[in-house]
Amino acid sequence: MFALFKKYMKSALIFAILAPLSMGVEVFMDIRQPTLMSEIIDVGIPAGDVSLIVSLGKWMALYALIGLFGGIGCSTCSTLAATRFGSSVRQALFNKITTLSYKEIDEFTTSSLITRMTNDVAQVQQVVMMGLRALARAPFQCIFGLIASYRLSPRLALIFVAAIPILAIAVAVIIVKAFPLFSQVQKRVDRVNTVMRENLLGVKVVKAFVGQTREKQRFETTNSDLMSWSMRSAFLTITLTPISTFVLNASVIALFWFGGNMAIGGSIETGKIMALTTYLTQVLASIMQVMMILMVLSRAMASAERINAVLTTEPEIRDDLNPELPQSASVEFDRVNFRYNDSDPEYVLKDVSFAVNSGETVGIIGATGSGKSTLVALIPRLYDVGEGSVRIGGADVRKIPRKRLTRDVGVVLQESILFAGSIRENLRWADEECEFEVLEEAAQDAQAAEFIAAKPYGYDSPVEQRGKNFSGGQKQRLSIARTFARRPKILILDDSTSAVDTATEAKIREAIKRRGGGTTVFIIAQRISAIMRADRIIVLDEGRVSGIGSHAELLRSNEIYRAIAVSQLGEEVLEDG
Ligand SMILES: Nc1ncnc2c1ncn2[C@@H]1O[C@H](COP(=O)(O)OP(=O)(O)O)[C@@H](O)[C@H]1O
Ligand SMILES: [Mg+2]
Numbered sequence: 001m002f003a004l005f006k007k008y009m010k011s012a013l014i015f016a017i018l019a020p021l022s023m024g025v026e027v028f029m030d031i032r033q034p035t036l037m038s039e040i041i042d043v044g045i046p047a048g049d050v051s052l053i054v055s056l057g058k059w060m061a062l063y064a065l066i067g068l069f070g071g072i073g074c075s076t077c078s079t080l081a082a083t084r085f086g087s088s089v090r091q092a093l094f095n096k097i098t099t100l101s102y103k104e105i106d107e108f109t110t111s112s113l114i115t116r117m118t119n120d121v122a123q124v125q126q127v128v129m130m131g132l133r134a135l136a137r138a139p140f141q142c143i144f145g146l147i148a149s150y151r152l153s154p155r156l157a158l159i160f161v162a163a164i165p166i167l168a169i170a171v172a173v174i175i176v177k178a179f180p181l182f183s184q185v186q187k188r189v190d191r192v193n194t195v196m197r198e199n200l201l202g203v204k205v206v207k208a209f210v211g212q213t214r215e216k217q218r219f220e221t222t223n224s225d226l227m228s229w230s231m232r233s234a235f236l237t238i239t240l241t242p243i244s245t246f247v248l249n250a251s252v253i254a255l256f257w258f259g260g261n262m263a264i265g266g267s268i269e270t271g272k273i274m275a276l277t278t279y280l281t282q283v284l285a286s287i288m289q290v291m292m293i294l295m296v297l298s299r300a301m302a303s304a305e306r307i308n309a310v311l312t313t314e315p316e317i318r319d320d321l322n323p324e325l326p327q328s329a330s331v332e333f334d335r336v337n338f339r340y341n342d343s344d345p346e347y348v349l350k351d352v353s354f355a356v357n358s359g360e361t362v363g364i365i366g367a368t369g370s371g372k373s374t375l376v377a378l379i380p381r382l383y384d385v386g387e388g389s390v391r392i393g394g395a396d397v398r399k400i401p402r403k404r405l406t407r408d409v410g411v412v413l414q415e416s417i418l419f420a421g422s423i424r425e426n427l428r429w430a431d432e433e434c435e436f437e438v439l440e441e442a443a444q445d446a447q448a449a450e451f452i453a454a455k456p457y458g459y460d461s462p463v464e465q466r467g468k469n470f471s472g473g474q475k476q477r478l479s480i481a482r483t484f485a486r487r488p489k490i491l492i493l494d495d496s497t498s499a500v501d502t503a504t505e506a507k508i509r510e511a512i513k514r515r516g517g518g519t520t521v522f523i524i525a526q527r528i529s530a531i532m533r534a535d536r537i538i539v540l541d542e543g544r545v546s547g548i549g550s551h552a553e554l555l556r557s558n559e560i561y562r563a564i565a566v567s568q569l570g571e572e573v574l575e576d577g
Contacts, residue, residue, distance in 0.1 A: 001297075001304040004089060004124065004311075012084035016128075019077035020136030025070030027140040029063040030282075034275040035148060036060050041271030078132035086125030093117050093310055101317040102382050106340065108310065111194040116310055119189055120303035127293070127300035134293050138286035145283040152272045152279075156259055160283055163251040167284065170243045171291035174236055175298050181233035183302035188226035195222050237295055244288045251280055317381060323401050326393025326408060329358040329489040329520040331379060336388035338374060347386065348374050350543045356536065358393075361512075361521040363531025365564060366540030372524045373414055375540065376492045379522070380409040392490065406430075410488030412496040414524075416479035418467030423452055424459040426467075426478060430486045439485050445511035446481035447504045448474070472499035480508065484515065492522045497530065505530060528568045537561070 009016055036056050044053040097105070097113055105113065150157045199206055199215055206215055259273040338349040349371050356362050364372050377383055378390050381397045390397045397405060410430075418426050427439045439459070443449045451474055455461035467475045476496050483491065491512065497505040509530065512521055525531050532551040539547040539554060539561045547558035554561040555574065565573050 001124070001301050004304050004307060005085075005128075008085055008088040008092060009081070009128075011088050012081040015077040015081035015084070016132060019074050019081060019132040022070045022073030022077060023133065023136040024140055026067045026074060027070075027137055027144065029067030029070065031141065031144040031148060032063050033060055034278040035152075036063075037278075038152070038269075038271035038275035041274060042269040074133060074136070078129050081132055082125045082129035085128050086121050089124065089307060090117055090121050093121070093307065096311055096313065099315045100313065101315060101384075102377075103340070103384070104313060104316060109190070109194065111197050112190045112306075113310065114197070115186070115190050115193050116303075116306050120186065120306050123300045123303040124307065127296050130293055130296055134289045138290045138293075141286040142283050142290075145279040145286070149276050149279040149283075152276055153259075153262075153268055156255060156262070156268075156273075156276055159251055159254050159258070160280060163247055163280075163284060164287060167244060167247045167287055167291070170247075171240060171288075171294070174240055175291075175294055178233055178236040178295065179298045179302070181229065181236065182299040183305070185226070185229045185233055185299075186302055186306060188222070188229050191222045192219075192226050195219050233299075240288075240291065240295065244284070244291075248281065248284045248288075251284065252277060255280055317384060317402070319401050320399045322399070324395035324399040325404065326395045326400060326489075328393040329408070329518060330391075330393055331356045331490065331520060331522075332391040333375075333378075334389045334391065336378065336390060337386045338378065338383065339386055340374075340383070342386075348543050349378075352388075352543075352545055354538060354545060354548055356520060358520055359516070359518045360535040361523065361533075363534035363537040364522060364524045364540060365526075365528065365531060365537060365561070366546075370540040371543040372540055373494050374543075376411065376494055376522055376524065379490065379492060380411055381405055382411075407486070408489045409492065410483040410486050410490070411492040412476075412479050412483045412494060414494040414496070416467065416472075416475040416496070418463050418470070418475060418478060420465045421463055422457075422460050423455070423463055423478065426463050427459075427482050427485055429482055434485050438487075439481075442484035443478075443481040445484055445508070445515060446477045447500070447507050447511075448477040448481045451477075473501070473504075476500055477504075477508075487515075488519070490520045490522070492524075494524045495526065498526060502527070502529065509533075528565055532565075 036059060040053050040056050043049070044056060093113075093116065097117075100108075108116075146157065146160060149160065195215075195218055199219070206212060255273070255276060259268060259276065262268045263270055263273060332355040333352050336349055336352040337347045338352075339347045352375065364375065366372055374383075378385055379392070379397065381390075381400075381402075384398065392400065392405075392408065400408075419429065424436075424439065427443065428434050436459075440449065443452055452458060452461070463469065463478075467478070470478065476499050480493070480496055497508060500508070505527075506529075509523075512519075523531050523534065531537055535550070536548060537551060537554055538545060539558055541560055546560050547554050549557065551565075555565060562574070
């Protein structure tokens, strides 16, 4: 929490200093009121001295006015400080998240990252605001109040000394009990967000499968779980109020009892008792306020921990200090084992070895879940291998600077994701300086030029969030064009033409060949027609390489490939081979 504070308060430092200062002004003014009041009661009224009463009254009004300005200043400054602070923390989180690897993001989960950036930051921001207001006020008010009451009556001030520790102990116990609950509550907020996110992103599937009832139930379960944890922590928190009220009332009674007896004995005036009552209320209220802040602080600490967990993650994928540069576009897998989680019992890729020369076209085929997407994800280092190595042009991908790697390897992911903006912005996404002619050519080669031209504003037509105003096949073609525009040395198409008809797919394949020029191409496909002409085909089976070779070779030697070929092309494929 304090680490966060130190680092991100800089932009708001001036306000963070001004807030308690103006609060000091307000408190200093407030604290004089009861004494002036007691003077009116004890001196002015008995003597019937109207001019004294009026002049004391004027002072009271003046102090109230100055105090008001102090209060306004404090509210303004603390709000400014807290908002600026929150905004810096959010920005820092966002910046950090962009450096995280897929694996690290998987580990945090997307929903949790969103909760951390929104809800958790809000908690921390709130404590800053409350803290700047009250933490400055409470100590001043408490100390000034104690001094003032001591001056009025040292004996009666002893009541304060008894009441304060009782209150403090009660609150400390509650906070210690509540702290673990707060982090549980935040975890539940994560879960609610996960379900909500899944439903919003998958709304079409949910509706298509008439899954609303089931999903409603799932949301209800997670939501009521959140509610019950929130209530548990809230119950603890609200016990604070009755306890403090009780201590406060008991002290006031004690004050009246002892003060009353003293007044009867003539050793104290009634006005002083009135003033003492006000001070007592102020002092205990300020302590309650501190405790309340500590409570909010302990909740914010749970949030701060979650924020820090992200901020202090050392990105696993970093540039090597002794970089190596690829000498060509050849790709080599050497005894690669890979799993997504170190705790998974089985590897997703098992002992995968193969070598591809620069400029070759490689087809990858295999059942869903056989590890095709995983295999190609290792080439641009979206994940790091567990054992073995992946090399490009002789250099281990872990040694290649990230910038170079992303420039050399272009991936069209299985799921095409477009961003809100225009078509032009989306195509230029990887390289903002990209010439328009290059974009146009890329769009043409990806067979996207035609439908772009048919749009009312051509390349400036809007793309909505996640590209939802385009069909699946159009999105895929835009994604391909986006990657084409970068002219990568290694091009990976992960099932990127699954929603495109076969004729268009063939045209895209021809364009890839035409663009060629030493580009190594990996094509993952379900349709054998998309890869049968590749220089080399890798057949994956449950994470293992079951066969490598040309179409003809594999037909002869590989049973899995033969089965796929026969099922898609018919028995006659065997005769041609
Ligand atoms: N992000 C991930 N986290 C954990 N497991 C994953 C992840 N992505 C894929 N897997 C698992 O890895 C295996 C291979 O998946 P994938 O490479 O996507 O197969 P394919 O592309 O051949 O259909 C599957 O069993 C899948 O459940
Ligand atoms: Mg896949």
